[in-house]
Amino acid sequence: MKRIIGTFIFGALFSSQVFAGYAVVVHPENTSEIDYQLVKRIFLGKETAFSNGEVATVLTHSPDSALRVEFDEAVLQRRTAAVDAYWSKLVFTGRGTMPKTVSSDQEMIELILQNKNAIGFIDTSSVNSDVKVVKID
Template identity: 45%
Template sequence: MKTLLVMMACLLCASPAFAGYVVIVNAGNGAEVSMSDVKKIYLGKKGAFSNGENAIPITLSEGDAVRGQFNDGVLNKNEGQYVAYWSKMVFTGNGVPPREVATMQEVKDLVAKNPSTIGFIDESLVDGSVKVVGSF
């Protein structure tokens, strides 16, 4: 019985580590968006979706653990590399970094309101106002 309780406690504590995160666009956005497109949009190498509409990336605040997972898994950059990359892009006049917000709920709300935006959130926040285009 004691072992069972310990195992259940471990599973409950571990479940956030297995949370799934998804990349989202507005539900009305009809563009085809691949994870390669996501990477290019977030690195300022692509400014529009496949349908020609502007693509406005939204990210979480510096230091956020999910932002770190996105940067590592999707952009192949750790937080330091990501910040340095955007510092250089801004300094040279070659880009504007993604807009930062504090919470995944804010990301979802902004994407739900604007068809030009793209963001990433916990899959549990997905509803009919947004469309999933990838996961990490």
């Protein structure tokens, strides 16, 4: 019994450290109604604007980022390689512009603060009062 409980506690602690979670973030002045479907459509290039009509600027992390892999699989429901291939096809056919790739949560926050229409995602531990968190369920 102790072994089972110990295994459960170890697994819970280990998984919470490896997958800390992500938060979709926008500029604090972005007043658009944003839900899960809109986030998914924007990050897949199927929608180019927020509900207020402003064109969205998509920011993402590098493909080798664990946070990016988690986001792509959880929100976009695709593997990161498939997301990149999808975007390459959109760019090649002239139907989209590749999202800007950032190397850190801090860079993501800085770019969002510079552009009222930017949308991205950061680790939940990096969330601060500079950005507005979009609640998606």
